[in-house]
Amino acid sequence: MRRSVKRSITSTARLLIFNVLVQASARVCESRDLGRLRWAEASALQNELAGQRQRHEIRDQLLLVEHPHVITMGRNGHMENVIAGEEILSRSGIDFHHTNRGGDVTYHGPGQLVGYPILDLNEWRRDVHAYVRAVEQTIIDTIAVFGLDGARVAGATGVWVKGAKICAIGIHISRWVTSHGFALNVATDLQYFQYIIPCGLTQPVTSMRALGVSAGIDEVKPVVREQFAKVFGYETEKLACLMS
Numbered sequence: 436m437r438r439s440v441k442r443s444i445t446s447t448a449r450l451l452i453f454n455v456l457v458q459a460s461a462r463v464c465e466s467r468d469l470g471r472l473r474w475a476e477a478s479a480l481q482n483e484l485a486g487q488r489q490r491h492e493i494r495d496q497l498l499l500v501e502h503p504h505v506i507t508m509g510r511n512g513h514m515e516n517v518i519a520g521e522e523i524l525s526r527s528g529i530d531f532h533h534t535n536r537g538g539d540v541t542y543h544g545p546g547q548l549v550g551y552p553i554l555d556l557n558e559w560r561r562d563v564h565a566y567v568r569a570v571e572q573t574i575i576d577t578i579a580v581f582g583l584d585g586a587r588v589a590g591a592t593g594v595w596v597k598g599a600k601i602c603a604i605g606i607h608i609s610r611w612v613t614s615h616g617f618a619l620n621v622a623t624d625l626q627y628f629q630y631i632i633p634c635g636l637t638q639p640v641t642s643m644r645a646l647g648v649s650a651g652i653d654e655v656k657p658v659v660r661e662q663f664a665k666v667f668g669y670e671t672e673k674l675a676c677l678m679s
Contacts, residue, residue: 462495462558464669466660469500474507474532474543477551484553485614496553497663499656502543504627505530509538509605524630536615538592538605542630546622546642548652550659556611559667563608567592569666570617574602576662577619577655581648588638594619599641619643619659621652 469477477500487493506529524531529542543549556566574594575585578601585594585601594602602619620642628640643650664670 462667462669464495464497464552464554464664464667465493466497466499468656469498471501471503471545474502474505474530477502477549478532478534481551481553481614485609485612488553488555489610489612491555495555495558495669496551497660498551498553499659500549500551501545501547501652502549503530504528504542504544505532506540506542506630507532507534507536508540509534509536511537511539527627527630529627529630534605534615536605536607538603541603541605541618542627543618544623544627546620546624546644546652548619548621548655548659549616550619550663551616552613552663554613554667556608556613561611563606566608566613567604567606570604570606571602573659573663573666574617574619576666577658578643578648580658580662581643581650581655583643583646583648595638596641596646599639601641601643601646619655620645621648621650621655 469480477498481498484493484496484498488496504527506524508531510533521531552570554566556562560566571587571592571594575587578585578594578596583596583601585596587593588595592604593600594604602617604617605615607614620640622644623642625640625642625645643655
């Protein structure tokens with residue numbers, strides 16, 4: 436009887452130790468839904484969080500946000516890819532900002548889901564190419580849930596469907612902590628892309644809505660979180676919105 440009880444206690448202790456070790460080793464990414472927020476405000480928050488991540492003050496982050504109309508220029512961009520002049524952009528209610536992400540010029544606006552992963556690649560893989568491919572895979576897996584067949588294009592970054600770009604990707608990495616990220620056209624008004632040559636490429640752009648998907652941003656967000664967690668090996672925790 437004593438041996439049976441002792442074995443039971445020992446088995447329970449081992450199980451408890453195992454659960455503690457699993458919980459300790461589980462990688463967690465905190466997902467923050469920022470709602471609709473101007474690009475400059477989101478950029479400031481992103482920079483603040485990236486600094487905190489570098490100092491190991493916070494966990495990895497995934498910021499999800501929708502921006503009002505804005506055009507951003509990457510550090511490798513060319514102004515000739517901005518077709519509209521400053522006056523036209525202003526009259527159309529479109530902000531313009533230079534940024535330290537890679538890539539050329541792109542547009543953000545209502546109906547587009549923007550994701551800013553702030554990850555310490557020291558805890559994943561110190562491989563920039565692998566990171567970009569993983570972000571692409573997150574989007575490919577996300578739109579597959581809605582019946583779309585996403586693909587990569589050789590020599591380019593992003594995700595395409597039937598030869599049209601549905602998601603742009605531009606990143607920045609400092610001390611192996613990532614910032615900036617992806618822009619998935621969910622129900623974006625594609626006419627706004629007429630003001631630029633997106634990413635300096637001549638291929639057309641498309642959106643999930645243009646391809647017959649009726650889902651809105653709020654329906655796509657949880658799928659993005661789920662697929663992101665799967666691709667990067669996270670247990671994702673959802674946080675309340677930081678800003679409204």
